[in-house]
Amino acid sequence: QQPVQSPQAVILREGEDAVINCSSSKALYSVHWYRQKHGEAPVFLMILLKGGEQKGHDKISASFNEKKQQSSLYLTASQLSYSGTYFCGTENIGQGGKLIFGQGTELSVKP
Amino acid sequence: DTAVSQTPKYLVTQMGNDKSIKCEQNLGHDTMYWYKQDSKKFLKIMFSYNNKELIINETVPNRFSPKSPDKAHLNLHINSLELGDSAVYFCASSRGQGNTGELFFGEGSRLTVL
Numbered sequence: 001q002q003p004v005q006s007p008q009a010v011i012l013r014e015g016e017d018a019v020i021n022c023s024s025s026k027a028l029y030s031v032h033w034y035r036q037k038h039g040e041a042p043v044f045l046m047i048l049l050k051g052g053e054q055k056g057h058d059k060i061s062a063s064f065n066e067k068k069q070q071s072s073l074y075l076t077a078s079q080l081s082y083s084g085t086y087f088c089g090t091e092n093i094g095q096g097g098k099l100i101f102g103q104g105t106e107l108s109v110k111p
Numbered sequence: 112d113t114a115v116s117q118t119p120k121y122l123v124t125q126m127g128n129d130k131s132i133k134c135e136q137n138l139g140h141d142t143m144y145w146y147k148q149d150s151k152k153f154l155k156i157m158f159s160y161n162n163k164e165l166i167i168n169e170t171v172p173n174r175f176s177p178k179s180p181d182k183a184h185l186n187l188h189i190n191s192l193e194l195g196d197s198a199v200y201f202c203a204s205s206r207g208q209g210n211t212g213e214l215f216f217g218e219g220s221r222l223t224v225l
Contacts (some may be wrong), residue, residue: 029210041201041216042154085152089211096210098167099140101154 001026003090005102012078012109020073021107022088031064031071032089032099035082042087045073078109114138117202117217124192124224131188132220134202142166143185144203144214145177154201160185189222197224 003024010018022031030049034042046055048064048071055062059076075082085106089099115136122130136143144167145157159167160179172189189196202217 032211033216034214036152041218042214044213044215047213061195087154091211097159098156098169099211099214100156104152104154 001092002100003088003102005086005105007105009106010108012107014080014109014111015077016109018075018107019080020075020086020088021070022036022072022090022102023068024090024092025072025091026069026092027111028064028069028090029093029096030091031062032091033062033071033073034087034089034101035084036087036104037084041067051067063074078107080109080111083107083109094097113218115202115204115215115217117220118198119220120218121221121223124225125224126192126194126206128192129188129190130192130222131186132200132202132222133199134185134187134217136183136202136204136215138204138206138215140204140206140215141182142205142211143179143182145185145187146197146201146203146216148201148219150198155196158187192222192224194224197222 006021013055030050033045062073085104087101089101117134142161144159155172158177163179176188179185199219203214205212
């Protein structure tokens with residue numbers, strides 16, 4: 001079951017913040033976040049494994065609410081280099097090894 | 112020194128032809144994957160192999176046949192190509208088995224079927 005991301009697209013000015021949400025209809029073991037720039041391969045950002053876990057990666061952080069089967073990616077003080085498509089990937093409990101990606105959120109950061 | 116490398120990067124071919132994409136990883140990972148990304152950027156898992164053994168076959172038409180001669184290589188052969196096969200195919204690898212760790216993707220192979 002594919003997770004659902006929102007919003008589908010975001011346009012920001014440099015320095016602004018953004019939140020990307022990812023939700024699943026099934027119980028989750030883990031949530032992964034990747035960023036893909038145009039014409040390139042997806043690049044790993046982080047994995048969240050425990051309910052309520054929060055992780056940070058420079059000015060990009062994420063939370064995972066196991067009970068709500070949701071994760072959010074927080075981008076603070078956005079930089080031009082943050083532009084790209086962000087994908088969440090989810091692994092359902094009992095389906096280890098099968099990472100299913102959401103439809104992606106396109107983020108554009110303007111000067 | 113590329114961690115996950117795919118060849119070729121571009122393929123343009125006619126409907127009905129057969130084509131192969133090769134993938135190699137030098138990370139010492141046990142698990143390798145094929146993902147398909149369509150024109151709407153939807154990234155869909157196709158197959159995964161762990162130590163040459165097929166683990167996931169995600170209801171892909173049997174025109175697609177993966178082969179893993181050893182744990183560092185995972186090739187994809189596609190028979191009787193159709194227009195809908197046009198996409199970017201990404202190979203990826205991860206450490207261990209069971210739950211997915213960090214995926215390292217190759218640069219992708221863009222297949223165009225005319």
